[in-house]
Amino acid sequence: MECPQCKHANPSGTKFCGECGTRLQALCTACKAVNPPGNKFCGECGQPLGSGAPAPTTAPAAASEPPPPPAPVAAEIPAAPPARFASPETYTPKHLAEKILTSRSAIEGERKIVTVLFSDVSGFTAISEKLDPEDVHAIMDRAFEVIHTPGHSPGGIALFEARTGILLSGDIIYDGPLIDDAYHSNRIDYALTLEKLRPLRVEVVHGGHFPSFGPVRYRQIIDEYLAGTRSRIERLLNRLREDLSDA
Numbered sequence: 001m002e003c004p005q006c007k008h009a010n011p012s013g014t015k016f017c018g019e020c021g022t023r024l025q026a027l028c029t030a031c032k033a034v035n036p037p038g039n040k041f042c043g044e045c046g047q048p049l050g051s052g053a054p055a056p057t058t059a060p061a062a063a064s065e066p067p068p069p070p071a072p073v074a075a076e077i078p079a080a081p082p083a084r085f086a087s088p089e090t091y092t093p094k095h096l097a098e099k100i101l102t103s104r105s106a107i108e109g110e111r112k113i114v115t116v117l118f119s120d121v122s123g124f125t126a127i128s129e130k131l132d133p134e135d136v137h138a139i140m141d142r143a144f145e146v147i148h149t150p151g152h153s154p155g156g157i158a159l160f161e162a163r164t165g166i167l168l169s170g171d172i173i174y175d176g177p178l179i180d181d182a183y184h185s186n187r188i189d190y191a192l193t194l195e196k197l198r199p200l201r202v203e204v205v206h207g208g209h210f211p212s213f214g215p216v217r218y219r220q221i222i223d224e225y226l227a228g229t230r231s232r233i234e235r236l237l238n239r240l241r242e243d244l245s246d247a
Contacts, residue, residue: 005020006019010024026039030042031047033045035049095162144159149172149197150190151185152170154186154189156172165202165204165215167205167218169197169206169207169208173207174208190225191225194225194226195222205218
């Protein structure tokens with residue numbers, strides 16, 4: 001039996017090396033069984049020799065490749081603080097923004113006198129107490145174009161919301177007999193106003209009289225009036241021609 005310390009050859013069955021005194025038989029601390037000097041685990045109970053810790057029940061797993069290093073975490077960019085005032089792009093109607101951009105070269109550098117109208121909403125407090133805040137915002141966040149509509153009366157106006165196609169037409173157009181012969185009316189202005197209104201992309205018209213109506217009826221009323229106006233003008237021209245020929 002070879003000594004693991006000094007490599008001296010000892011007779012079989014020897015417990016200690018005759019050369020250096022090293023113990024030749026390993027004693028298991030768990031079961032006290034005697035094992036040859038080259039054993040690392042007890043041949044009786046399987047425990048590691050020289051340690052009382054339990055032996056692994058399965059063979060150690062083969063060494064695997066080290067796991068890849070964790071990906072670097074990007075530093076969080078702090079959110080920008082909210083602007084004190086909203087950008088004009090958030091509330092300017094698209095059609096108005098396009099009109100401004102189209103004519104920018106003509107208006108850049110000009111100084112103009114403008115009229116700004118500030119108005120309150122009647123019953124706003126009562127409405128805001130009953131409705132959800134988002135519904136109140138949807139009502140208040142609207143932009144109507146003011147259109148001068150002379151004809152029925154010289155100072156007539158209509159309000160048009162391009163985003164929804166809503167036209168508040170007042171007395172210039174409604175689903176009933178159009179009044180163009182009052183003392184303050186002007187039929188030429190009436191026809192010119194309706195020609196100006198016809199290209200609008202109207203979805204619903206709320207007139208000053210009679211029920212509301214849609215885009216088909218809107219154009220039908222305008223076309224019928226303009227056709228009648230042309231017919232009256234043609235009759236007037238024919239009468240003038242007859243009078244001139246008789247003179």
